[in-house]
Amino acid sequence: MRVLLTLLYKDFLLLIRDKAGLILLFVMPMALVLIMTSMQDGVMSADKNTDISLLVLNEDCDSIGNTMEKELKESDVFSTHLAKNIGKEMTEQKIKDLVAKGKYLVGIYIPQNTTKKFTDNFTNELRDSFTGKNNDSSVSDSIFIKVFIDPTVKPSVQATLKSNINEFCMKIQNKYSLAIISRTLEKFSGNRIQNLNLTDCQGLTIEEYNVGKNNTKNLCPNAVQHNVPAWTLFAIFFIVISLSGNIIKEREDGSFNRIMTMPCTFAHYLLSKVLLYLFVCILQFLVILGMGMWFFPLINLDPFVIQGSFYGLLFVIIFAAFAAIGFGTAISAIATSQQQASVFGAVSVVILAAIGGIWVPTFAMPNFLKILSNISPLNWALDASYSVILRKSSVIDVLPECFYLLSFGIICFSIAIFYKNLKYR
Amino acid sequence: MAPLLCIENLTKRYKHAGHPVLNGLSFSVNSGEIYGFLGPNGAGKSTTVKILSGLISYDQGNISIMGKNLTDHRKELNKHIGIVPQDIALFPTLTATENLKIFGGIYGIENRILNKRIAYLLNLFGLEDHKNKKVDYYSGGMKRRINLIVGILHEPNLLLLDEPTVGIDVQSKNVIIENLQLLNSYGTTILYTSHNMEEAQQFCTKVGIIDEGKIIAEGTPDELIGKTADCDNLELVYLKLTGKKLRD
Numbered sequence: 001m002r003v004l005l006t007l008l009y010k011d012f013l014l015l016i017r018d019k020a021g022l023i024l025l026f027v028m029p030m031a032l033v034l035i036m037t038s039m040q041d042g043v044m045s046a047d048k049n050t051d052i053s054l055l056v057l058n059e060d061c062d063s064i065g066n067t068m069e070k071e072l073k074e075s076d077v078f079s080t081h082l083a084k085n086i087g088k089e090m091t092e093q094k095i096k097d098l099v100a101k102g103k104y105l106v107g108i109y110i111p112q113n114t115t116k117k118f119t120d121n122f123t124n125e126l127r128d129s130f131t132g133k134n135n136d137s138s139v140s141d142s143i144f145i146k147v148f149i150d151p152t153v154k155p156s157v158q159a160t161l162k163s164n165i166n167e168f169c170m171k172i173q174n175k176y177s178l179a180i181i182s183r184t185l186e187k188f189s190g191n192r193i194q195n196l197n198l199t200d201c202q203g204l205t206i207e208e209y210n211v212g213k214n215n216t217k218n219l220c221p222n223a224v225q226h227n228v229p230a231w232t233l234f235a236i237f238f239i240v241i242s243l244s245g246n247i248i249k250e251r252e253d254g255s256f257n258r259i260m261t262m263p264c265t266f267a268h269y270l271l272s273k274v275l276l277y278l279f280v281c282i283l284q285f286l287v288i289l290g291m292g293m294w295f296f297p298l299i300n301l302d303p304f305v306i307q308g309s310f311y312g313l314l315f316v317i318i319f320a321a322f323a324a325i326g327f328g329t330a331i332s333a334i335a336t337s338q339q340q341a342s343v344f345g346a347v348s349v350v351i352l353a354a355i356g357g358i359w360v361p362t363f364a365m366p367n368f369l370k371i372l373s374n375i376s377p378l379n380w381a382l383d384a385s386y387s388v389i390l391r392k393s394s395v396i397d398v399l400p401e402c403f404y405l406l407s408f409g410i411i412c413f414s415i416a417i418f419y420k421n422l423k424y425r
Numbered sequence: 426m427a428p429l430l431c432i433e434n435l436t437k438r439y440k441h442a443g444h445p446v447l448n449g450l451s452f453s454v455n456s457g458e459i460y461g462f463l464g465p466n467g468a469g470k471s472t473t474v475k476i477l478s479g480l481i482s483y484d485q486g487n488i489s490i491m492g493k494n495l496t497d498h499r500k501e502l503n504k505h506i507g508i509v510p511q512d513i514a515l516f517p518t519l520t521a522t523e524n525l526k527i528f529g530g531i532y533g534i535e536n537r538i539l540n541k542r543i544a545y546l547l548n549l550f551g552l553e554d555h556k557n558k559k560v561d562y563y564s565g566g567m568k569r570r571i572n573l574i575v576g577i578l579h580e581p582n583l584l585l586l587d588e589p590t591v592g593i594d595v596q597s598k599n600v601i602i603e604n605l606q607l608l609n610s611y612g613t614t615i616l617y618t619s620h621n622m623e624e625a626q627q628f629c630t631k632v633g634i635i636d637e638g639k640i641i642a643e644g645t646p647d648e649l650i651g652k653t654a655d656c657d658n659l660e661l662v663y664l665k666l667t668g669k670k671l672r673d
Contacts, residue, residue, distance in 0.1 A: 002533050003530070003531055006530030007531070009530070010527045013518075013523060013527075014516060014518060017518040018518070253515070253516070253517060254512045254514030254515075255514050257480055257514060258508065258528070258575070259531060261478040261479055261503065261508045262532055263504050263531065263533060
């Protein structure tokens with residue numbers, strides 16, 4: 001016990017004297033969580049104000065045009081600017097040019113007589129249906145509400161924009177269609193009929209439920225729920241650079257050999273590293289967790305919420321840390337210099353993080369990368385974290401992932417012991 | 426009286442090496458001796474010290490220390506062996522006191538005793554004023570002295586010194602040799618390797634010259650000088666026995 005405590009004291013002193021290492025262990029992941037969450041917040045959260053600048057030119061100046069203007073103005077999705085408020089004389093071409101120059105991300109042009117044409121078309125169609133006549137001449141031209149989108153906008157965002165604008169159009173079209181139907185029915189029946197309003201009736205409504213426990217791959221966490229565990233795990237695995245560097249430094253300066261000539265076993269030596277770096281990993285987890293829970297709301301980001309048990313998440317983190325420490329130890333055993341270890345450690349962790357879904361969640365990956373992600377310990381840990389955070393999974397539910405992480409760690413430690421014994425011979 | 430260290434027919438061949446580095450090496454060191462283990466580069470000195478330290482294994486032979494087989498009682502015997510490696514083996518980002526507390530702690534020395542010994546040895550080796558300075562900022566001589574203190578902190582019965590005075594000034598060398606003699610006077614047996622024949626002649630009570638993995642001459646410095654013709658110092662004896670041909 002005395003030997004272990006002394007080794008822990010030694011490792012602790014070496015760690016706190018390494019200022020660059022401490023920055024790498026704590027400041028870098030905090031900065032990454034903050035930057036990545038802020039960046040992804042708008043993209044991954046559908047209900048967030050993404051501040052998409054939109055310019056509307058309403059030449060209809062009638063019911064449909066005015067309603068559309070009003071609805072867009074009240075929308076959370078868009079930051080709507082009305083052409084009539086800009087002060088310059090606007091035309092369809094000018095709107096197109098402004099969007100092309102990138103002044104606005106989206107431009108909407110509502111042409112003259114939109115309301116009149118829609119009312120005429122729909123009334124005629126309805127009358128023909130009631131009377132059984134088919135009078136093609138009564139139908140006026142199609143109505144085109146033109147939408148201009150900045151070409152630099154990503155296709156996925158374009159699709160979201162189109163879907164949002166379509167939804168607005170459908171909503172307004174339905175409202176006016178129902179008003180016309182009401183008037184027509186009144187005419188035919190001779191009774192007074194109030195305008196139909198489907199928004200108040202029990203129509204088809206979609207209710208979403210986040211069902212826990214199964215089907216992990218279909219889970220879509222928001223930016224905070226993704227980035228907090230993801231970058232915590234990245235930080236945990238990034239300890240391989242500090243850990244392998246420290247071990248190789250001790251080997252190079254001869255202190256490792258000296259310790260091995262004393263009444264101290266390699267198991268003592270490894271156990272001290274495991275305990276210290278486990279403490280570091282838990283501290284990293286708590287710091288990033290605290291940041292997600294208390295600091296994020298202060299900067300207008302969603303707070304990090306664990307749906308399941310905190311201890312469940314801590315359990316996953318401990319196993320991930322064990323795997324990371326094993327990986328770092330194995331790298332230090334194989335690498336012949338600090339430079340080699342830091343380059344190999346950094347590159348391998350970045351690759352494992354990339355395919356493990358740290359940067360882009362696996363649900364957003366192409367199929368072959370989804371399959372490849374299964375070999376990354378970061379992916380096992382991230383999946384287990386999602387289970388606890390989003391699916392309210394218990395410790396028992398995440399045992400398979402923890403077992404994989406434990407096995408990975410044991411294999412890595414075995415490699416380190418094998419290499420140490422090889423050198424002893 | 427049984428020797429403190431007894432090595433019999435020790436053989437060691439490194440993987441991919443043509444010849445064995447130790448080829449039936451046999452010698453013994455009696456309690457209280459300062460044994461000079463001398464030889465040219467590649468003769469097998471450092472390999473022998475590494476085997477005694479437990480850093481590498483050996484192929485054949487037998488080693489006993491204090492009457493106990495080294496392989497069977499490694500853990501127990503490590504407490505009685507002090508090692509001062511040729512290269513400085515310290516934690517450069519830690520202070521002298523921190524280094525000594527750590528190595529002393531690994532030897533299991535009780536804190537109260539350890540603190541007293543650290544204070545005594547730092548004073549003895551003239552490092553009292555620098556005890557809270559990081560080892561990285563020490564001069565070569567100061568690092569050598571701390572390196573030596575680590576090896577004697579637990580008051581070992583057998584001290585293995587691998588070129589302890591290489592690359593330092595005369596003053597530091599003098600302090601080290603004087604204190605090693607003091608330590609020896611308290612009963613510590615010393616196995617000392619060096620290329621400095623003058624120092625070995627003055628310091629050692631017995632000398633063994635190793636070449637090609639086995640002892641080729643052994644005795645007190647005076648005995649070796651006396652029985653080798655035309656030689657009036659240990660360096661000439663050494664050159665006569667090992668030749669002037671370069672070894673590396």
